[in-house]
Amino acid sequence: MKIAFSPCPNDTFIFHAWVHGLIPGAPKLEVTYADIDITNSLAATCSGPEVVKISYAALPWVLSEYALLPCGGALGRGCGPLVLMSSRAANTGGPAVLTGKRVAVPSERSTAYLLFRLWVSQNVPGGVSDIVILPFHEIMPAVRDGIVDAGLVIHEARFTYHTYGLTMLADLGSWWEAETNLPIPLGAIIARRTLHLSAIADWIRASVKYAWSHPEASQEYVLSHAQELSPEVAKAHINLYVNEFSVDLGETGYKAVNALLSRAAQVGLVPRVDLVPDSAYII
CATH class of the missing domain: 3.40.190.10 (Periplasmic binding protein-like II)
Incomplete structure (x- = not known):
């Protein structure tokens, strides 16, 4: 399965276990590491990866082909640009x-x-x-x-x-x-609608939970992609961006996403969308 995400510590921390074959039943991943501008562009093409990390701001343009997964992304408080x-x-x-x-x-x-x-x-x-x-x-x-x-x-x-x-x-x-009074939605994980979306969400959740249970296991992998960050800065980055929303957006997470996109749509910055959470993913 082809996947694209950034080389930032939060993404490599989250996906380390899946990338390294540590999640039972999960398919082998072919990873493209790229900055968000590139992954946003990849998702907009017909040949884009099956799973990809994009900006929430780019979500309205790709929902015909991709579904928003409720886990693996970046959403939180005190972590804005x-x-x-x-x-x-x-x-x-x-x-x-x-x-x-x-x-x-x-x-x-x-x-x-x-x-x-x-x-x-x-x-x-x-x-x-x-x-x-x-x-x-x-x-x-x-x-x-x-x-x-x-x-x-x-x-x-x-x-x-x-x-x-x-x-x-x-x-x-x-x-x-x-x-x-809402957290800030930054990066979303999306998957092609033709795939078994609930299974992909389960594999991502398992990868996050493995990372939390074995925090040292991913350190070498994280630092090898972290563009010369010190271990201390990489750890601070992970602690800030990998949180309860990484496992499940929940009602608050979806409310934050809708608030951002509806405000932007009101002033003509993005197409209007109405995201309604399903038990496993947005349809």
């Missing part, structure tokens, strides 16, 4: 300092960018000028080097941005939670 600037620029004012500025983002259809657009519409008079798409690990160096004025970052960047001399202008997860 950050807007970063150089310390000097960020200290010149609040969010309005972004007016007319050039901003790097990790993907046009990332949840981070969708949140950013919603936040900008409320907080940045006149909006920004240019959006530059960069792999997420290139964003902080681009801000530091003055290639862009600001950057929208995800994942472990929240633990490392200070080493680039950058300052947080806004925590979009905190903004979202204050607005909605």
Whole structure:
């Protein structure tokens, strides 16, 4: 079975057991490791993988071919994307300092960018000028080097941005939670509708539970894909993004996803969808 997910610690931690043949009855996986911008694009093609990690923001465009699985993704509190600037620029004012500025983002259809657009519409008079798409690990160096004025970052960047001399202008997860009192939906696991979806969900849940029961087993695998992160940062990343929603979105998780996509649809940023949870997956 072909699967695509990011090389980030939360994904490699979650899928380690399945990738290494430790889940009884689960098929062997052929893995593509790629940044979210690439996995979003893969899911939009006819030849995309059977199972793929995408941004929740990209979900409305792929639901005709893929179903949202209720596990394995990234959704939580205190884990939202950050807007970063150089310390000097960020200290010149609040969010309005972004007016007319050039901003790097990790993907046009990332949840981070969708949140950013919603936040900008409320907080940045006149909006920004240019959006530059960069792999997420290139964003902080681009801000530091003055290639862009600001950057929208995800994942472990929240633990490392200070080493680039950058300052947080806004925590979009905190903004979202204050607005909605809901967790932030970041990354979704989807599978082709032609597959045995409940079985795939069971294998993913088993892989998550194995990772929690054997936290040291995945360490070498996680660090080999973690783009030179220290073990401490990789562990902090996993602790933040792998949580109860990784096993089951539940009522709160689905409510958060619907809230994000309905707000975005109201202002024309995504097609309108109405997601209703099934016992195993959205149909």
